[in-house]
Amino acid sequence: MYKILSKEMLSPAICRMKVLAPRVASAAHPGQFLIVRADEHGERIPLTISDYDAAEGTVTIVTQKIGASTKEICALDEGGYFEDVVGPLGLPSDFVEKSDEELKSSRYIFIAGGVGTAPVYPQVKYLKSKGVPVDVIIGAKTADLIIYKEEMASVCDNLFICTDDGSEGFKGMVTGLLEKIVLEEGRKYTQAVAIGPMIMMKFATLTARKLGLPMIVSLNTLMVDGTGMCGACRVTVAGKTRFACVEGPEFNGYDVDFDEAMRRQGMYRKEEIEEDHKCRIR
Amino acid sequence: MANKIPRVPVREQDPKVRATNFEEVCYGYDESEAVLEASRCLHCKNPRCVSACPVSVKIPEFIAAVAARDFEKASSVIAEDSSLPAVCGRVCPQETQCEGSCILGVKGEPVAIGKLERFVADWTRENGVRKIIRAEPNGHKVAVVGSGPAGLACAYDLAKWGYDVTVFEALHKPGGVLEYGIPEFRLPKEKVVAAEIDDVRAMGVRIETNVVVGRTLTVDDLFDKEGFSAVFIGSGAGLPRFMNIPGENLNGVFSANEFLTRNNLMEAYRDDYLTPVMHASNVVVVGGGNVAMDAARTALRLGGKVTVVYRRTENELPARREEVHHAKEEGVEFRMLSNPVEIIGDDKGWVRKIRCIRMELGEPDESGRRSPVPVPDSEFEIEADSVIMALGTSPNPLISRTTSGLETNRRGCLVADGDGVTTRPGVFAGGDAVTGAATVILAMGAGRKAAAAIDRYLRSK
Numbered sequence: 001m002y003k004i005l006s007k008e009m010l011s012p013a014i015c016r017m018k019v020l021a022p023r024v025a026s027a028a029h030p031g032q033f034l035i036v037r038a039d040e041h042g043e044r045i046p047l048t049i050s051d052y053d054a055a056e057g058t059v060t061i062v063t064q065k066i067g068a069s070t071k072e073i074c075a076l077d078e079g080g081y082f083e084d085v086v087g088p089l090g091l092p093s094d095f096v097e098k099s100d101e102e103l104k105s106s107r108y109i110f111i112a113g114g115v116g117t118a119p120v121y122p123q124v125k126y127l128k129s130k131g132v133p134v135d136v137i138i139g140a141k142t143a144d145l146i147i148y149k150e151e152m153a154s155v156c157d158n159l160f161i162c163t164d165d166g167s168e169g170f171k172g173m174v175t176g177l178l179e180k181i182v183l184e185e186g187r188k189y190t191q192a193v194a195i196g197p198m199i200m201m202k203f204a205t206l207t208a209r210k211l212g213l214p215m216i217v218s219l220n221t222l223m224v225d226g227t228g229m230c231g232a233c234r235v236t237v238a239g240k241t242r243f244a245c246v247e248g249p250e251f252n253g254y255d256v257d258f259d260e261a262m263r264r265q266g267m268y269r270k271e272e273i274e275e276d277h278k279c280r281i282r
Numbered sequence: 283m284a285n286k287i288p289r290v291p292v293r294e295q296d297p298k299v300r301a302t303n304f305e306e307v308c309y310g311y312d313e314s315e316a317v318l319e320a321s322r323c324l325h326c327k328n329p330r331c332v333s334a335c336p337v338s339v340k341i342p343e344f345i346a347a348v349a350a351r352d353f354e355k356a357s358s359v360i361a362e363d364s365s366l367p368a369v370c371g372r373v374c375p376q377e378t379q380c381e382g383s384c385i386l387g388v389k390g391e392p393v394a395i396g397k398l399e400r401f402v403a404d405w406t407r408e409n410g411v412r413k414i415i416r417a418e419p420n421g422h423k424v425a426v427v428g429s430g431p432a433g434l435a436c437a438y439d440l441a442k443w444g445y446d447v448t449v450f451e452a453l454h455k456p457g458g459v460l461e462y463g464i465p466e467f468r469l470p471k472e473k474v475v476a477a478e479i480d481d482v483r484a485m486g487v488r489i490e491t492n493v494v495v496g497r498t499l500t501v502d503d504l505f506d507k508e509g510f511s512a513v514f515i516g517s518g519a520g521l522p523r524f525m526n527i528p529g530e531n532l533n534g535v536f537s538a539n540e541f542l543t544r545n546n547l548m549e550a551y552r553d554d555y556l557t558p559v560m561h562a563s564n565v566v567v568v569g570g571g572n573v574a575m576d577a578a579r580t581a582l583r584l585g586g587k588v589t590v591v592y593r594r595t596e597n598e599l600p601a602r603r604e605e606v607h608h609a610k611e612e613g614v615e616f617r618m619l620s621n622p623v624e625i626i627g628d629d630k631g632w633v634r635k636i637r638c639i640r641m642e643l644g645e646p647d648e649s650g651r652r653s654p655v656p657v658p659d660s661e662f663e664i665e666a667d668s669v670i671m672a673l674g675t676s677p678n679p680l681i682s683r684t685t686s687g688l689e690t691n692r693r694g695c696l697v698a699d700g701d702g703v704t705t706r707p708g709v710f711a712g713g714d715a716v717t718g719a720a721t722v723i724l725a726m727g728a729g730r731k732a733a734a735a736i737d738r739y740l741r742s743k
Contacts, residue, residue: 271558
């Protein structure tokens with residue numbers, strides 16, 4: 001059992017929890033994820049690690065209510081427990097392996113979409129601690145769905161915001177904003193990283209390619225065990241089948257077959273809807 | 283004349299009924315059936331059954347105790363050598379091991395050693411008479427990675443000899459393949475697997491779930507941070523193989539590992555568990571091993587029409603006869619000498635059919651089996667909305683990649699000698715992680731040998 005030390009709602013559908021999991025906390029690196037199970041009947045749900053504190057023994061996770069299982073997670077309270085927390089899983093971001101020397105010459109732009117903004121935070125924080133210049137774009141449908149604004153502003157050099165309806169920042173998509181800051185404002189980057197909905201990562205990659213900017217994406221595929229056992233997470237990258245859980249979750253965006261990844265992500269949509277509508281009185 | 287008694291048949295759930303539920307297929311012997319069957323044993327001077335058992339259970343001795351109705355004694359005889367008798371009595375391939383070497387089998391039917399072992403183990407559990415025999419704690423800490431058959435067998439012996447043993451399991455439940463791989467109808471989870479694991483715990487073994495060695499902790503952490511003096515790696519062979527044919531990433535194509543894990547570990551077949559599983563109407567299972575049979579029979583129970591596609595003939599099926607027989611009884615169809623070449627989907631990316639090619643058996647390959655070769659222009663299609671790939675598994679590289687000094691061979695298996703000694707001092711390994719996918723009992727045998735090697739290693743230090 002893993003105790004929930006704090007919980008807050010970042011928006012009506014998104015909650016942030018700090019969970020006591022000392023072993024995960026001391027082994028975690030930016031880019032990795034973990035798997036939780038709310039109770040003994042629950043699904044194994046992969047969530048990216050939004051922050052970790054080895055000294056405190058805690059990990060922070062951010063969950064958006066989408067289906068039955070994520071609703072169950074968000075219904076847990078401060079002081080309550082997760083049945084299971086396992087991790088860190090997946091490979092750390094590439095830059096964790098890079099020397100300070102290599103990092104010094106790079107300039108990062110992160111493109112964060114929706115709940116994907118949360119896992120961007122530890123990456124930006126890490127790079128900042130290494131003295132790397134980092135800018136961040138946060139995109140959301142409307143102003144009230146933007147999360148991690150203050151946190152991000154405190155660790156990045158420039159924060160750009162866009163909303164579909166223009167209720168905050170640039171009116172439009174992250175792709176439009178990326179083009180604007182690169183082409184119109186003349187900002188220069190050596191690496192882009194996009195984390196968010198699959199469709200956003202697809203189009204952000206297309207834009208980055210157009211701008212000649214290398215792109216890394218973090219794939220939130222279906223998973224069961226998260227250790228390479230089941231292959232539910234398989235994605236086609238550069239024409240080869242790869243397991244996102246052990247070979248990812250981060251890949252070169254140029255090489256990812258996003259259409260296949262989106263289709264596979266929806267494999268259990270029918271079952272999920274049924275599960276969500278099922279009477280839960282036991 | 284003991285050997286004139288025919289082998290006592292075992293009662294099973296009606297095939298038509300059991301094809302619609304997940305309850306155990308085989309009911310096992312009752313007391314009088316077990317005693318009668320036990321009376322058939324000839325008590326050979328040189329019992330070949332014992333040497334054919336990978337963990338060397340003293341078979342004639344426990345059978346004599348059953349014949350004498352001393353079930354408690356039978357239980358302690360088995361417990362000297364096996365930590366998981368109720369599991370082994372159910373899933374061991376006795377026909378190629380103990381029963382396969384029984385003298386009675388030369389002219390007639392061998393003694394039903396597996397069913398007798400199962401009877402004794404079930405009786406022991408139901409009557410709560412298992413005794414804990416354990417040496418004084420010796421103060422040495424040993425880590426066991428993986429709580430499958432190899433790890434449990436290794437931990438059990440070490441605990442018996444007084445070691446302080448912690449087992450680290452990556453998943454949320456212990457048992458490894460017993461939990462995620464083998465279905466409920468062949469190996470009940472609560473009644474059998476959990477109960478036998480509790481018996482291992484009762485020996486003083488600690489089991490920590492949700493620890494992925496290679497990620498949460500490394501092997502170096504186990505020595506340096508956690509203070510273990512030796513490490514046994516029994517992490518199994520968990521990586522599924524695919525065929526690399528077109529269409530394999532269509533929606534509705536699963537590895538047998540995924541399909542079975544959803545059903546077994548995650549209990550997706552039950553309404554009160556949240557994990558989804560696809561209830562397909564036409565399922566094609568590719569492969570001919572026990573895992574293929576488990577996947578086929580599970581898909582059948584979820585309401586599908588199931589066809590197993592295998593590239594050789596029935597004679598070459600690697601699955602146990604009993605499993606093939608049960609699958610056929612339940613209504614699984616077999617298309618032998620057929621090999622998939624492509625999976626075809628609809629415009630939404632869901633599986634609609636699978637294209638196969640007819641095969642014929644050619645010359646024997648290095649394994650001695652006649653290798654199948656495609657018959658030109660013989661392609662045909664089978665309608666399917668789901669395809670399950672049961673083509674075998676290979677060891678997970680998570681540990682080998684994060685541990686220096688630990689060699690693997692070109693198949694990704696850890697290099698270890700017959701005693702489980704690896705290329706890194708203090709690190710031992712056994713089971714599927716070393717051999718590639720094999721059986722529960724071979725993994726247990728390897729776990730026991732490694733336990734003995736760990737004992738020798740720590741005594742000599």
